[in-house]
Amino acid sequence: MTAKALDNIDHIVEAAQRGRLRAQTPEQLAVWSRQLERMAQAGYTPGQDFTGMRVAVLGSFSTQHLSRFLRLFLLQERIWADVYEADFNAIEAEILREESHLLEFSPDFALIAVDHRFLQQLPSLFADQETVEAMALSEKQRLEALWETLHDRSSCHIIHNLYDLPPVSAIGNLDARLPFSERSFIHRVNSLLLEAAPSYVTLLDYDYIKSLHGRRTWTRPRNWYLHREGISLETLGSYSHHASRVIGSLTGRIRKCLVLDLDGTLWGGIVGEDGVDALRVDAGDPVGEAHLDFQQYVKRLKSYGVLLAVVSKNDPDVARLPFDQKQHMPLRREDFACFLANWEDKATNIRRVAEHLNIGVDSIAFFDDSPLERAWVEKELPEVAVVDVPEDPSKYVEALADSLLFETPTITAEDARRSEFYVEEEARNVLRSSLGSYEEFLQSLEMKVTCAPVTAANMDRVVQLLARTNQFNVRTERHTKGEVEEIILSDGAISMAVELEDRFGSHGIISAVIAVPTGEGELFVDSWVLSCRAFNRGVEEVISAALAERALHYGYRYIIGEYRPTDRNKVVAELYQRLGYERCGGLNDRADTTWRFDLGRQNVPATQYHSVSLEWE
Amino acid sequence: MHSKTLNRLQEIMRLVFEETALLVTDSTTARDVEAWDSLANIELLVAVERKFGVELPLAEAVRFEDVGALAIWLDSQQQSITP
Numbered sequence: 001m002t003a004k005a006l007d008n009i010d011h012i013v014e015a016a017q018r019g020r021l022r023a024q025t026p027e028q029l030a031v032w033s034r035q036l037e038r039m040a041q042a043g044y045t046p047g048q049d050f051t052g053m054r055v056a057v058l059g060s061f062s063t064q065h066l067s068r069f070l071r072l073f074l075l076q077e078r079i080w081a082d083v084y085e086a087d088f089n090a091i092e093a094e095i096l097r098e099e100s101h102l103l104e105f106s107p108d109f110a111l112i113a114v115d116h117r118f119l120q121q122l123p124s125l126f127a128d129q130e131t132v133e134a135m136a137l138s139e140k141q142r143l144e145a146l147w148e149t150l151h152d153r154s155s156c157h158i159i160h161n162l163y164d165l166p167p168v169s170a171i172g173n174l175d176a177r178l179p180f181s182e183r184s185f186i187h188r189v190n191s192l193l194l195e196a197a198p199s200y201v202t203l204l205d206y207d208y209i210k211s212l213h214g215r216r217t218w219t220r221p222r223n224w225y226l227h228r229e230g231i232s233l234e235t236l237g238s239y240s241h242h243a244s245r246v247i248g249s250l251t252g253r254i255r256k257c258l259v260l261d262l263d264g265t266l267w268g269g270i271v272g273e274d275g276v277d278a279l280r281v282d283a284g285d286p287v288g289e290a291h292l293d294f295q296q297y298v299k300r301l302k303s304y305g306v307l308l309a310v311v312s313k314n315d316p317d318v319a320r321l322p323f324d325q326k327q328h329m330p331l332r333r334e335d336f337a338c339f340l341a342n343w344e345d346k347a348t349n350i351r352r353v354a355e356h357l358n359i360g361v362d363s364i365a366f367f368d369d370s371p372l373e374r375a376w377v378e379k380e381l382p383e384v385a386v387v388d389v390p391e392d393p394s395k396y397v398e399a400l401a402d403s404l405l406f407e408t409p410t411i412t413a414e415d416a417r418r419s420e421f422y423v424e425e426e427a428r429n430v431l432r433s434s435l436g437s438y439e440e441f442l443q444s445l446e447m448k449v450t451c452a453p454v455t456a457a458n459m460d461r462v463v464q465l466l467a468r469t470n471q472f473n474v475r476t477e478r479h480t481k482g483e484v485e486e487i488i489l490s491d492g493a494i495s496m497a498v499e500l501e502d503r504f505g506s507h508g509i510i511s512a513v514i515a516v517p518t519g520e521g522e523l524f525v526d527s528w529v530l531s532c533r534a535f536n537r538g539v540e541e542v543i544s545a546a547l548a549e550r551a552l553h554y555g556y557r558y559i560i561g562e563y564r565p566t567d568r569n570k571v572v573a574e575l576y577q578r579l580g581y582e583r584c585g586g587l588n589d590r591a592d593t594t595w596r597f598d599l600g601r602q603n604v605p606a607t608q609y610h611s612v613s614l615e616w617e
Numbered sequence: 618m619h620s621k622t623l624n625r626l627q628e629i630m631r632l633v634f635e636e637t638a639l640l641v642t643d644s645t646t647a648r649d650v651e652a653w654d655s656l657a658n659i660e661l662l663v664a665v666e667r668k669f670g671v672e673l674p675l676a677e678a679v680r681f682e683d684v685g686a687l688a689i690w691l692d693s694q695q696q697s698i699t700p
Contacts, residue, residue, distance in 0.1 A: 027633055027664040034656075035635070064656055222675045227655065233663045 061230025200482025305415025643685025
């Protein structure tokens with residue numbers, strides 16, 4: 001590995017991290033992905049802050065370029081992928097054979113890249129409803145068998161293409177109406193797959209991704225004949241981007257907050273110079289409508305759990321005016337969890353936003369129409385995802401949507417209320433400052449904690465907490481939904497989803513604990529996360545007590561806790577000590593610490609400020 | 618025109634094959650360039666089509682014996698484009 005080669009790779013890694021891959025020509029991406037593969041084969045690994053992952057790629061069309069592109073695009077997620085490429089069109093063989101290279105490889109993720117050609121059969125002309133349905137069920141069962149076998153043998157998470165519609169029809173518009181047509185059949189199969197997909201399978205909306213580019217551009221018949229192409233080199237970047245974003249979103253690469261500029265972004269014009277009345281943000285004005293639609297899209301993001309913030313170079317009074325005077329705008333002042341209008345530089349302000357919202361700077365995405373501001377933030381805060389904003393506001397929505405920055409495996413009730421929490425928090429802060437001692441404050445909150453087992457009903461939120469929580473996270477195990485399901489169903493496992501409520505409102509589920517037996521009467525805490533919105537409320541003591549009560553009930557003698565330090569979770573370095581656990585074991589290379597609570601001899605501290613409800617059965 | 622086309626092809630091939638000093642002539646074939654494997658061939662086709670603004674029909678895509686033949690075909694397309 002020459003210095004030049006390493007330099008070159010650094011350049012590629014940086015381009016990936018800055019979100020520049022999609023702007024490259026297909027040939028350039030091909031060259032970079034080949035260079036990356038060469039380096040991987042030579043034993044190269046990027047820096048410490050990359051997570052290693054094993055990704056298998058199986059396809060019913062050629063996957064050679066896809067395997068390379070996937071490794072490249074996963075750099076965007078700070079994932080360094082060891083990629084296994086299955087033999088061409090050997091999906092069933094690789095999965096169903098007793099021994100195969102795929103199983104030896106033991107993937108963390110398997111991408112099954114198929115298209116409509118993978119269907120085993122199609123209904124014949126005039127086939128009746130029953131026959132069509134039976135055939136669709138049979139296709140569903142075929143895939144279910146593949147998924148189950150693959151998952152049983154490797155515990156991997158599967159990403160699988162839903163069937164795309166065929167690019168041509170022999171019967172034109174009638175195709176959509178005939179129940180036995182190929183198109184109708186594929187819709188039916190996809191519906192069944194969506195209903196049946198287990199939690200360890202993520203179905204990619206392949207037809208939708210294709211349609212963003214156009215079926216005729218996605219691939220050409222010529223290229224199937226030449227080299228069994230399913231995805232053209234020109235659109236492979238887009239597919240790889242989608243697949244890698246799905247993998248990223250399943251492993252905790254989540255952007256929690258969208259920071260927005262005001263002038264030129266949420267409206268046309270500059271409020272400080274043009275005055276509110278001259279702003280372009282009214283229906284009937286084409287430019288105004290573009291900005292209104294952008295606001296509407298951003299508002300939708302908020303309803304799905306994205307926090308919104310404003311960072312604008314303006315007088316704070318002036319910045320408020322459009323929100324006060326143009327009430328028809330979709331976005332209102334209250335929609336923003338943080339609103340900073342001043343004359344300081346935007347990087348400093350973005351850091352403030354992160355601090356105020358108690359999130360990492362790497363959880364932030366930034367949308368600003370000014371190329372200068374974007375370049376500044378990119379330079380000063382490389383961890384912020386800066387959207388490449390086009391000059392034309394009519395393209396804002398697509399630019400933000402295509403960035404896939406807010407791709408998420410699930411949405412929960414907590415997501416819909418996330419922004420409201422910050423409003424309620426203001427009320428709590430007012431109460432806090434009106435009281436003398438912190439203990440008085442805790443008492444007056446009238447907190448209620450509910451501990452219940454993890455079930456299908458709260459599973460999504462639990463998995464979300466495991467993925468998103470960085471600070472109060474003792475072992476930073478980013479379990480997928482499939483993994484959590486398996487663990488909680490295993491013998492002797494104890495799991496808890498914890499809800500917190502107080503007189504100002506409900507926080508929803510703010511903590512999760514997963515513990516498993518490790519022999520000799522020991523219960524090992526595999527995961528314990530607590531959302532930062534429940535910090536400093538004494539909740540961890542309540543949870544510890546509930547866990548101890550449950551463990552005793554099941555006949556355990558000890559609870560073992562492990563702390564694995566990261567640069568984000570120092571807040572729990574002394575957690576187990578505070579809860580009365582005793583240090584056991586020595587230090588290993590990573591300075592992990594192990595702690596033990598003797599249920600027979602030690603007493604769990606009583607809780608003072610909370611009414612506790614334990615809902616075990 | 619033919620030598621201009623050859624030069625443009627050389628530029629494209631230098632990028633795709635990652636050989637900055639590659640010299641391309643009419644008789645150059647895949648056998649002469651180590652990096653010119655089937656994957657690189659796909660990339661070459663994509664780059665050539667985009668940069669020349671053409672689309673190779675299936676029969677032409679399978680046919681080319683050497684770079685010279687490709688250049689001749691490209692020239693024939695350019696002639697029908699430029700008035």
